[in-house]
Amino acid sequence: MGSPKLTKETMLAQQYDARDNKLHLNEVPIPEPRDHEVLVKIACASLCHSDVMLFEPNDQGLILGKNPVTIGHEATGVVVSTGSGEAASNFKEGDKVGFICAVECCYDCDPCRKTHNAWCQTGKTKMQGFTLDGYFAEYVCVDARATMVLPDGIDVKSAAPLFCAGVTAYHSVEDCELKPGQWMAIIGCGGLGHLGIQYARAMGYNVIGLDIADQALEEAKKCGADHVFNSKTDNDWQKKVLEITGGGVDAAVNFTASKKSYDDAPAIIKPGLGLLMIVGIPREPLQLNALDIALGRYRVKGSNNGTCYNMRPAIEFSAKHNIKPHLTLYKLEELPKMVELMNFHKAQGRMGVVFD
Template sequence: MNTLNVKAFGTVAPEADLKEMTINRRDVTSNDVEINILYCGVCHSDLHTARNEWGGTVYPNVPGHEIVGRITKVGNSVTKFKVGDLAGVGCMVDSCRECESCKEGLEQYCEKGNIQTYNGHDKHTNQQTFGGYSERVIVDEDFVLRVPENLDLAATAPLLCAGITTFSPLRHWNVGPGKKVGIVGIGGLGHMGVKIAKAMGAHVLVITTSLAKVEDAKRLGADEVILSTDKVQMKSHAGTLHFVLDCVSAQHDINAYLSLLKRDGSLTLVGAPEHPLPVAAFSLIPKRKSFAGSMIGGIAETQEMLDFCGQHNITSDIEMIRMQDINKAYDRLLKGDVKYRFVIDMASLKD
C-alpha cells in the first residue's frame, strides 16, 4: 500500500512535550476520503492519552479527534462525498460493523471495540492510528460527517466530541419541552450541554461551584443557576429535576446531585473522575432514581447532532491557538484556564 509523508505534532514519550514530526498516512483505498484538516479541537482526552495517564498509549502518539476540514481526494467507490466537501471526523474511524451495537448504529459501543481516531489500530496498515494534529487524515467514508455550511468551522470542531458527548444522553433520555434539566459543571462539556438542552426546549438549571460562572451560564442559555456549595439553594431544588447531566471530571459528591432528581429521574455521568464515586443506596432507592453513564454517539446520531446544531446555530465557545502553542495549551487545560475549548488553526502547522 502506498503511503504519504504528512507533517504532524505528536509526542514520543509520556513525559515529552509535543513537537513537530513526520508521520505516514496510507493512500486512499476505494472507500476512503482524504481530508485536508483546517481545524482540530483540543480535548482533555488528548492530554490523558499523550501522557499515558489512562495506560496503553502507543508512541509516537499524535492526538486530535475533533477534526474539521475539506475533502481533497476520494476513493473510486465513495458515494457520500466529493472533492471540495466540508467534512468532520470525531472520536472513531472504524468498528467491527457486525456486532449487535454496530448494526443498531451504536458503533461507539462496538462489542469488539471501535477503532479510535488516534491510538487505535488501523486494519489497513496494521499500525496505530494518528489523530488530527496533522495536515491531513484518511478515513473510511462511513465514519466521516457532513459539516453544516452555515456554522463557523473552527467553533464547529469541538462538536465532534464535546457536542456529541452531551447531545447523545440528552437525546437518549428524551430531554425536551416540559423537562427540567440540570447541567453540572460549566467547562468544555458543560457549556455545550447548556446550549443543546436549551435548544431542545428544556428548562435548564446549571449547578456550579464557581460564583464567577453564574453570569456566563446565563449567557449560554441557562434559565437558573445555583451554587452546589450553597446548601439552602440545593435543598430548595431537591426533587425538582427530570434529568441531570454531570460533566465534572474531578472528585465530587454525586449524592448531592442525585438529591435534585424527581421520582424516576436519571443522572448521567459524562465526566470521567479519576477515582470511584461513592453512591449511597438511599440516594437511588426511595424515588426509583437511575444513575447512568454515556459515551459519544454513533455516526448517525453524530450527524443528527451536527444537523441540529446547524439548524439552531450552535457552536462551541473557543480560543484559537497555533499548533506550536499546544504544550502551553495543555498546561492551561490542566488549570481549567480556557473558555471553553481550545481549537488549533492547522494552517499554523505550515509555518
C-alpha cells in the same frame, strides 16, 4: 476554504510520547487513504478533556495503542482525495466534512448501530487520537462511513467541537427524555457543558449551571442558563437548587471529570423521578449507593461521544438551532499551553487550532 491541493509528502503533527509524558511537534508522512477512507486537510481541531487524560494516571480503560501518537479526536476539514471503495465514492474533492474517531470497526453489528463502536463485535475498534494517529495534524485519513458533509450553516473552521463535544452533549441532553419546562442541571459548564446548555434550552428545558470556575459560569449565562452556582464557593448551592426547582432537578447531566461532583449530584435530583446522566470520566471509579438505586431514589444512564448513526441528527439539530461552540483559537505549536489551561480550569468553552 477552496479545494486544497496536496503539494508535499510530510506534515507537522502534535504527538504524545509516553516515554517522557510530553507533546512533541514532529514532522511525519502524510497518510494515503485506503479504499474505504478519505484524506482530509484539517481545517480545525479542538481539544477535549479525554485528550488530556493521556497525561494522567487513570484506571478507566484509556489505552495508548502506538507511541508516539498524534493526539486529537475532534476535527473538521476539507476532502483532498478519496479511496476507491464504495463508501469513499460518496465524497468528492473539496467537500467540507466532519467525522468521528472510532475506526477499524464493522459499523454494522448491533453494538455499532445501537450503542457505541467501542463494543463492536469484531473486537478490532481503534480510536484515532489514542490507539491510532488523530487530528492535531495538517492531514488525516478518516473512514468514509464515519464521515458526513457539513450542512448549511455549519462553519468548517469553527465546527470541530461539534464532532465530539457537540454529539456527546446533544445526546446526553436528549437521552434524558425530559419534557419542555422540566429542570435540568448541567454540571460542568466548560467545553461540553456550554453546548449542553444550548441544547437543553433549544429543547425547552429550564437549566441550572454548576461549575467551580467563575468564567465557566459566565459562559453558562451567555448560553442561556436560568441560574448558575459556583459549587465550590457557595455553601448553600444544593439548598438553593432544591428551592428553585421545588424539590430537585428532573435530570442532572455531569460533564465533569470530578468524582466529588458525582458524589454531590444525588442531593439535587428529584427523589423517585430524577436521572443522573454520566458523561464525564473521573480518574477514579464512581461509588454509587446501591440502596439508593435499588429503592428508586434516582436512575442512572450514560452517554459519551457517538456513532456514525447518531452523529448526523446532532449536527443537523445544531445547524437548525444555531448551536455555536465558544472556540478560542491557538497555533499548533501552542497545544501544550492549551493542555495546561485545561488542566488548571482556565479555559472558557473549547480551545482549538485552525489550519491555513
